[in-house]
Amino acid sequence: MTTQTTAPETPGAREADAPSGLLPLPERAARALALGGSALTALSTFLAWTWTAAFPGDLTVYGYPGGLQVLVLAGALLATLLALASYRPKGLRWLVPAGADPALRLATLATFATSWYTVLAISTRLGGLVNLEPGGFLVAVAALAALAGALALPFHRPAPDPADPDDTGWTKTRHGLAHTWATAKAAFTADTPRPVPALPSCAEILIIVGILALGLAVFTYGIGTEYDEQFTGFLITAGLGFAALGKAGLVAHAAQITARHRNTTLCGAFVAAALFPFTQTDDQYATLGVYILVFATVALGLNIVVGLAGLLDLGYVAFLGVGAYAAALVSGSPGSPFGVHVPFWAAVLAGAAASLVFGVLIGAPTLRLRGDYLAIVTLGFGEIFRITANNLDGTSGPDITNGSNGVSAIPDLDVLGFDFGARHHLGGFAIGRFANYFFLMLIITAVVVLVFRRSGDSRIGRAWVAIREDETAALAMGINGFRVKLTAFAVGACLAGLAGTVQAHVTYTVTPEQYLFAGPIPPNSAFLLAAVVLGGMGTISGPLIGAALLFLIPNKLQFLGDYQLFAFGVALILLMRFRPEGLIPNRRRRLEFHQDTPAPTHLTKAGA
Template identity: 80%
Template structure:
């Protein structure tokens, strides 16, 4: 005996019987119209003057030409408009929101509102009151508020799909499974319903990858080159909420799937885009930040082998960077070195990497039999022992090796095959300065580290690292030599940090013990390195690189906050871990751990398909 089921009368209601409503008590169609109209008016408001004087940076006094923070509000308004039109089912915009547009509308509207109101408040505070606002300032405040109110009226949860009627025809069942949001009365997709993603030709996906890399280079260059503090704060607001909007709409996940299908091409494209960065700069001011970011990112990727793959909590990892830097400085011809030698760069690299490797083995051999918090405490002690030892090797408290707190200074610039890294060079009509030269060198070393990470992560030893990380007892029971596997991870991670240290010694000219603290206001230090791995995404390649770039760039740009710098930075980290605990670029396994209820059924469904 079979029981026949029928579809519910209201297809837009969830299975609980409660209509999907927003935070604001407005009808959904009115909220959607208000958000769309408000976003369009916001775009128009960016072409008006927001203040009467050019004393506020960015020159927001011009009609018909957005500048400074107005450009960011314009981008937010355009993004909100596109998501709103996509929610109406406008033909050609379905690709913009594969997971539904309503969440994207909310976050994009919030980004635009926050950036606009931050600008209006900053103008009022810095110039002495709201009297300094021009009509455009009042207009943009009103339109962004209306847009946000309209967006908050949209449903917060997507209605559950209707159950399939067994009496339906095969075509109707197919259409139901395809769309889960297809309105048969209007022949359009319902708002906030997932669109089916079509398979694209290879050339189209390659063009998408090129566009992604170009967008990433543009965003990074814009962020690192913001000429004044107010613009950088507005950039952080817009970039943060904008990324969240694209992620909630499913566009980030769709782009990740495309890059994963062309992984080798994506990695080469990312390095090519990074290599173009020095050509976007007119002087060494921001190229300096670029080379330091690469040093920090390379060390973070080496730590990712220890923490992300093997699951070993190392709180003294910055010491290996210091070992490599000191070893290279001692043999690179510095007048403060007790050794009267001047090795070529390739030999200094080998010395720095080998010294870090030896110290990694010496420290790891007696300590890696510990687990968890005990291992973390021992590695933290090693980091402090290294710094104190380097401070005491001054000829008074110990042998004269490191020149004590003064460090090893006057490290000469590199000269590789006649190419002087300290001099300017002309390349294709562009003048490349000292820090740009080191940027290219560090980019090459980063490529080597990425290659080592990829090859080791996909190897037999890499799978053993993951097994140890997930359950060491089970891995030992399956015959994995846990101590040997962990020691290899420790040694590989240490040697990679030593490679970066050799370049750091030549870039900074001086190596001192104070550069290698556990925690401090400016990275690299062990705390920031660990944060870069965790926040960026443990066990991934792009995660630590992006995390290190953010964690180095943001503190440098927030120096105007003075004593409140670390407070604001810590608050941002707390919010990021609250709303994206798996990291910016999550590993699929960790994503399932943090979002098991939401993602596990989908993952199981994909596996079964």
């Protein structure tokens, strides 16, 4: 009788065979579930989700997606590609240079959140689940299955902290909760960097063109959302989709490509922005476009003060108001006591010069302060400007600003016979009033970007960065701190006044209530500062993107009513928690907030 022997079990073999994801599924089954669920979700968008057209977006049609189905389809296609990349990492390495699994989790989460939000919105608005067609039930089940499969994929578990035998009660519970949070976070953040082969210059330029075209398409879709549920779904899909691309390594790879072709990227970005009015059939959304450019230009000027020089200015919107009032008073408005009508170039110079003078006058006595004290003084200046503009009404003071009524009936610009208030036709496209001002503001933005970039790369720009990093060390190295900070203050004020000259003509009226510290609608000092921090301090593209988001989102979230600022604040808190360096940070700030990131061989310039 022979005895059957069993091979000894190697240590760790049981752990290797066991599922290591958040859900107890084998890895092969989890990948199949994520891929199949994502593909089925994409197919479900071609079915009807409801039987009635009472829900906006026309989700009753078979054969092509509409409304929120388009967003679900985009998220499902991205999740399907990432699931295929996790199956074939060698063939699709270009798609996931940093690994597929963390990106797949975020992509399936985006699809799940958007699809379930749509299903719940249909049920809530129309009165129950009975209003769903089979496609609505199918997308709910398929999206949930795809997310479950992605969460069951293995990830790198964080090493647990050594247990302290003296810990009891709440201390052990706290350590357990912390470890659980670290485990869940690792499921979405773990990645394995992979080398990406270099591409020829022509191929990289084509990639830049594709990135800009995608950015223009996403911005045009977001600004053109027609109803509240569609914009909310857009925020969910775009936010989580961008995070998924970041975890896949595509955002970092794109940043490296654009950094190697900075001039091409900047020129291409302005060309893409100039194409925006041609994508609109009327002036409705071109209005938002020109206001976004005004807000973004002022935020970029504030980025010099806060992002480069490190000076916390809480009254920066006052410089925008100084430029707007100066231009309005000399542009032929009937409400102006001066009765002067100068050409636009003279009004631009007047607005920029007035803001520059005020910047020097305010900065000279206050810039010897630091930190919170400087912030309090600038906050006071912003309020003093608004109160003074209210009092210069001929009763409480001299008649200059017409008090709370402001300077009204500012005429449209007429530059070299081109009337900005009239409708023009260009290449078969009708260009309205706000589109005309959009192109003008785009030129102003290009000037501000040029000033920011050249000054950031100059000797004075390096001095600003030195003051921001350590003012004491900079003074010890021979930098004249007061002069350097005053220069930053003056340049930032001048750029804000430059944008204010265009804002005065776009809005027709300049009133003190437009220049508050905080309010529901930007521009104001609080939103300007948030745009700089949110986008990425010390960069060019960061404040531009941050300002666009901070202006667009409040305008689209007005249906929330009194809860608008609450929801907006929660979103900012979450973003600062998970990405404190901003959406488009430079390498210095990325290293400050992520010390575990390997240091680059060289640092980018201040305006990168």
